[in-house]
Amino acid sequence: MDAIADFLATYSTTFAIVGINALLALSVWLTLYAGQLTLGNAAFMAIGAYTSALLGRHLGAPFPLALAAGAVAAAALAAPLGLTVFRLRGVYLAIATLAFGEVVRVILLATPITGRGQGLNGIPPKTELWHIYLSLAVVAYVLWRVQGSIAGRAWAAIREDEVAAASQGIAVRRYKLAAFVLGALLAAWAGGLSAHVTFSIDPNDFAFTKAVQILVFAVVGGIPNVLGPVLGATVFTALPELLRPFKDYRDIFQGAILLAVIIYLPRGIVTLAELRKTRRLAEIGAADVA
């Protein structure tokens, strides 16, 4: 038992970050599932992190309330944003949400209360591992159930063909907005949790690199089901730790692994078991249709 306790103590931060990254991956999975490629989730994460940390510091808000306030703040911002960028698709949406993220980052860099470039330090470590993993379990379960629901099917229909979905009477606009706002809410919740793990936050923690990293977790893990993003986040958070002995070459290995996954496992790590089937489909030229 001691060995297990030691192991947990040594790696508790890693476990916390794995869980938070899994939540973030699910937040972007939600929008991808509805056919929207967004890169704004790092910004929503920042809003959750800053809101919860500031509420705790200046108003002494209880931790769960501060987290919830951060998530609500992000959702409140995501709703008008979602309505504005509603008509953009594909890379246009990605670039628009990315621009939004950069604007948020620059505002954080210029505002005195968020500590400008120094960010916020001394955030109390209130996040326990069970907070993270309970959130993850609830979110993963709900999203898994959602797939078979009316909303889940509507999202899938929109993803496959927006015009066809609209002609079937699906309220495309409402469903897309719902996915976007829920994704923001989830990212902000994860951001609040992460701020109370890492002790300090600054605007550059939530830059372009972070947005892309979240997307990599989800896509490389696999979009076909909820397990994919969780798996992707786990592998790509744990990988740097596992590659620690090769520290000088770590990024090179990571790049090579990422490349191999995207080339040989087009639908994500989660489809590893289906590799032979995928190959078969590739032979007949139908890998991405399946």
Add this chain to the structure above:
Amino acid sequence: MFEQLYNAIFIGSIYALFAVGFALVFSVLDILNLAHPTVFMLGAFAALFAIATLGLPWWLAVPIAFVATGLFGILLDRIAFAPLRRRGAPPLSAMISSLAVTLAVVRVVELRYGGDFITFPAGTVPSFLIHVGGATLEGVRLAIIGLSIALMLVLTYLVRGTALGREIRALAENPRAARILGIDVERAIAATFFISSGLGGLAGVLLAFAYNSLDSRMGLPLELRAFTVMVVGGMGSLPGAVIGAYLLGLGEVASLVYLPAELRDAFAFGLLFLVLIARPQGLLGQRPADRI
């Protein structure tokens, strides 16, 4: 005022060189090549290698960097994009594979040169001042402006007036039809990557010369600016990218003068966001119907 305008045109020229390559690949293959900033950085380091290690003069280092990054572009395509293209993978996959290459290549450069800012050996980079009226201008920047404009004219001729350009345009229009018509598609793609990456690398060398400074992450600020430039000009439109680049250069220099320093970056992204909302097809973009 005159000096600021001069600097705006200078930085706009760098943005233009960088962004036309980025836009070229996007217009031909619908790929957002996230390794383009890495190519930019590699150009600067290729010149450093030629000057500091091989002992060559700067005027030889510039074409060497162009060719080296152009060849790297072809290699990049073979490694990161060709396997995905054969499978007809969605554009998102190409973004991630180019990101993977970036991760590895930046690290390779850091293993050799470290992660800090470095300069060229003393006296190896040209530097001179010119006096116009009451203003003192850095002459290298003028040369860079001239070279950039000349290169963009050459590129326009290449795309509009040569057989290769016709093949590339056919490919952009419809890859399948291009193949049926007997165009060697893979060769046209290799040429596209050579030109795109060569220009990106050249932009890197020129910026490194102008500031006498280079580092392994110098391309990152250009990535988001290239998005801005492309969206403002119209996605995939080369003349649009050039106009967008100079507009961004002017806007940034103006915001440096009139806005607090912290808000400098906000200009580019605010502009990007506004254009996407108000006029998503950009200034010269066409085909809005099937894309957005």
